[in-house]
Amino acid sequence: MGKEMNTFFLKPKIYFGNHSLNYLSDLNVGKVFIVTDQTMLKLGMTEKIIEKIKGATFKIFSDVEPNPSIETVKKALECFLKEQPELVIALGGGSSIDVAKAVLLFYHYMKDMPDTKIHFKKPLLIAIPTTSGTGSEITSYSVITDTKNHLKIPLIDERMLPDVAILDEQLTITVPPSVTADTGMDALTHAIEAYVSLKSTEFTDIFAKRSIKIIFNYLLRAYRFGEDLDARGKLHIASCMAGIAFTNSSVGINHSLAHAVGARFHLSHGRANAILLPYVIQYNSGLCDDTIDASPVAKRYTEISKMLGLPSSSLKEGVISLVTAIQFFNKKLNIPLNFKECNIKENEFEKYIPSMVEDAMKDICTTGNPRKVMEKDFVYLLKWAYNG
Ligand SMILES: [Fe+2]
Numbered sequence: 001m002g003k004e005m006n007t008f009f010l011k012p013k014i015y016f017g018n019h020s021l022n023y024l025s026d027l028n029v030g031k032v033f034i035v036t037d038q039t040m041l042k043l044g045m046t047e048k049i050i051e052k053i054k055g056a057t058f059k060i061f062s063d064v065e066p067n068p069s070i071e072t073v074k075k076a077l078e079c080f081l082k083e084q085p086e087l088v089i090a091l092g093g094g095s096s097i098d099v100a101k102a103v104l105l106f107y108h109y110m111k112d113m114p115d116t117k118i119h120f121k122k123p124l125l126i127a128i129p130t131t132s133g134t135g136s137e138i139t140s141y142s143v144i145t146d147t148k149n150h151l152k153i154p155l156i157d158e159r160m161l162p163d164v165a166i167l168d169e170q171l172t173i174t175v176p177p178s179v180t181a182d183t184g185m186d187a188l189t190h191a192i193e194a195y196v197s198l199k200s201t202e203f204t205d206i207f208a209k210r211s212i213k214i215i216f217n218y219l220l221r222a223y224r225f226g227e228d229l230d231a232r233g234k235l236h237i238a239s240c241m242a243g244i245a246f247t248n249s250s251v252g253i254n255h256s257l258a259h260a261v262g263a264r265f266h267l268s269h270g271r272a273n274a275i276l277l278p279y280v281i282q283y284n285s286g287l288c289d290d291t292i293d294a295s296p297v298a299k300r301y302t303e304i305s306k307m308l309g310l311p312s313s314s315l316k317e318g319v320i321s322l323v324t325a326i327q328f329f330n331k332k333l334n335i336p337l338n339f340k341e342c343n344i345k346e347n348e349f350e351k352y353i354p355s356m357v358e359d360a361m362k363d364i365c366t367t368g369n370p371r372k373v374m375e376k377d378f379v380y381l382l383k384w385a386y387n388g
């Protein structure tokens with residue numbers, strides 16, 4: 001058996017900074033298909049895009065919901081196939097970008113069929129995130145929800161990577177504080193999981209570490225002062241950098257569990273991640289079963305603490321410092337410290353533990369986790385994260 005090859009790639013060309021949306025003015029395209037949601041439409045964001053692209057015709061699909069469903073992807077796909085656009089613009093949070101990416105993936109599947117009826121060229125995909133969290137503009141992941149079975153399905157395929165990402169912080173100043181908090185903690189989870197992942201490399205470490213540093217420096221500022229363009233701009237970049245890190249390494253069981261709990265109890269993805277993060281770090285590092293001193297994962301977490309200037313004279317101190325810092329962030333961001341505080345009844349939570357564990361075991365994110373996880377570990381983690 002040969003040695004497994006490592007790769008690191010950067011695909012979308014990134015335009016970033018205040019007014020980077022002006023990139024759109026230079027485009028010369030005919031048919032444009034915009035994938036977005038009702039909020040973007042109401043806030044006039046869609047109009048901002050349309051104004052910039054002169055001479056084009058537009059079809060707007062604005063039915064994307066949070067935690068987008070398979071049905072929504074199907075509807076968007078139908079609309080897309082009818083339009084045959086030259087350009088697809090995904091405008092919004094991770095949900096809109098994920099739907100546009102899934103549409104593109106199904107386009108590829110259908111086009112590659114031997115008896116295909118699809119003969120138009122692959123359109124350009126431009127992702128314009130309006131929240132700073134998912135990093136979806138730069139990743140080959142798209143998470144779609146199977147609403148009937150309360151299941152989140154992460155699709156992973158490089159063909160979904162956007163061609164261009166525009167990170168204009170102007171678009172993020174209207175994001176309400178609770179969404180800033182949830183999405184910011186999602187980005188932090190991406191960066192931390194990417195850093196400790198089994199698939200991390202020197203390349204991904206750079207992006208993960210820098211992203212963590214920026215989020216620690218600017219998230220509370222953006223949460224308190226939503227119109228602080230400096231803080232917004234930094235966070236927008238950090239979220240994208242965390243995306244670069246995890247799409248080239250992986251996330252881990254924090255995401256598997258967040259998918260399972262989020263799909264069952266309709267929690268926002270970032271919030272579920274934020275609640276789980278302190279528990280998962282303690283588990284992965286071996287802090288909760290006294291295997292920490294021999295743990296290479298604890299060493300990685302401690303490197304993060306050191307970089308942040310947190311007390312870390314031993315592995316134990318380094319891990320505890322990181323966990324405490326994250327709990328402090330959650331408190332300041334008004335994020336509950338456990339699932340019990342999310343108005344989830346105990347008997348309801350207990351009832352669904354077996355199915356959530358099953359979903360988390362099957363979740364593709366589990367394969368990247370730095371510690372091998374058994375079913376009983378997932379049960380333990382879920383109960384712990386519920387009660388605190
Ligand atoms: Fe995430």
